[in-house]
Amino acid sequence: MTLAISPAARTALADWLAHLRALDGAADNTIKAYTTDITAFLAFLAGHRGGTEGLAGIVTLPQTDMRAWMAHERGRGVGARSLARALSAVKGFTAWVADREGLDATAALSTRAPKFRRKLPRPLAEDAALEVLATVGDDAREGWVAARDTAVVTLLYGCGLRISEALGLTGAAHPLPDVLRITGKGGKERLVPVLPQARDAVAAYAHLCPHTITPTAPLFRGTRGGPLNPRLISASMERVRARLGLPATATPHALRHSFATHLLTAGGDLRTIQELLGHASLSTTQAYTAVDTARLMEVYARAHPRT
Missing domain, CATH: 1.10.443.10 (Intergrase catalytic core)
Incomplete structure (x- = not known):
């Protein structure tokens, strides 16, 4: 697959991954996933556009090409959640190259991710x-x-x-x-x-x-x-x-979910739970609010008197 990637793109990808690892502290699994996502994306472009792309061609892609790639991924069975992750990786790489090369990546960066329903954590009682x-x-x-x-x-x-x-x-x-x-x-x-x-x-x-x-x-x-x-x-x-x-x-991992959900049920605030779990974003922790609400509604449905 790397044969379909230009030397400039291959070097840029290596530099971007090194940047993520050194400055952002990206985990090894994240680096591995991003490598797979970007490599597959660049290989698709080579087949779709009839040859390897230089950095300028990658960064200035029109949305039609971005949508063609996304349609190709869905066609081979990639789920919405996985595709959204891959698109995030592609956008991150594209934005980094655009900033370094002084290019305009507006079209690629404005591509919308597929919608998907986030899975709620499944804690134990x-x-x-x-x-x-x-x-x-x-x-x-x-x-x-x-x-x-x-x-x-x-x-x-x-x-x-x-x-x-x-x-x-x-x-x-x-x-x-x-x-x-x-x-x-x-x-x-x-x-x-x-x-x-x-x-x-x-x-x-x-x-x-x-x-x-x-x-x-x-x-x-x-x-x-x-x-x-x-x-x-x-x-x-x-x-x-x-x-x-x-x-x-x-x-x-459900025990970790249970820790967070039971803390929330007992009156813990989201910011504290976020810090205890080590979540980078509060939005990740907010999933436990939905879990707590769902459990409350189940109890309500069972206990509420019906006429």
Whole structure:
């Protein structure tokens, strides 16, 4: 696919990605997704316009060509959400090149993204979340593995961590302090209060863990002593949701959603929840308002007297 991209465009793409990584702190997965999106876009242009495009041709594309690319993507089965992400990447790259080259990218940048309905987070009910914490280790063959899985899911629900953030902790975090400094997406740091239950769960795991916990090594270990694979926590969640009769949406990440939703239900304000979750935009956190409203309407529908 790179053969359909001009050397100038290939260099510009590499420079833009380096800019995102160095100055904006873009995550590796983001860089990988943007690389795929832009490369596919440039390859389409080569076929659509009959040859590789230079930077000026890419930046000054008319909307007809942008719409042709979007129609092509939809035709090969790309969903509206994925296409909106790809368009955002294309616009970001185009705007950066236009600014650097002194070109006008108005037409390309004014292309509208396809509409799609954002999926609401699917939290667990409070009692279900507590049952998960109480039983997630029941199927473990060894006591320290049960304590480990319990500690991880307690951090997800009790502190609102992402699974990558919990498994990214090193032995230096033990014993857990009153406040954890977490480095999240894009290298963004945040402070997260630690509940006594989370501290106790991690302490119980550390006491039973057969592997030496050192400040620079991962806190959570696999059975052979290496870093804990997140798939093992997902597998534990699969077993516990089957045992408790929970839906397929009861994943490790759903515990983070549950943390946010239950805080909101208890009266937490959105700005505080945004900071605790490490969301870059308040609009992301506002999804939990819709969840809370939806749950309220369900209760209302069940309880309201009908005539």
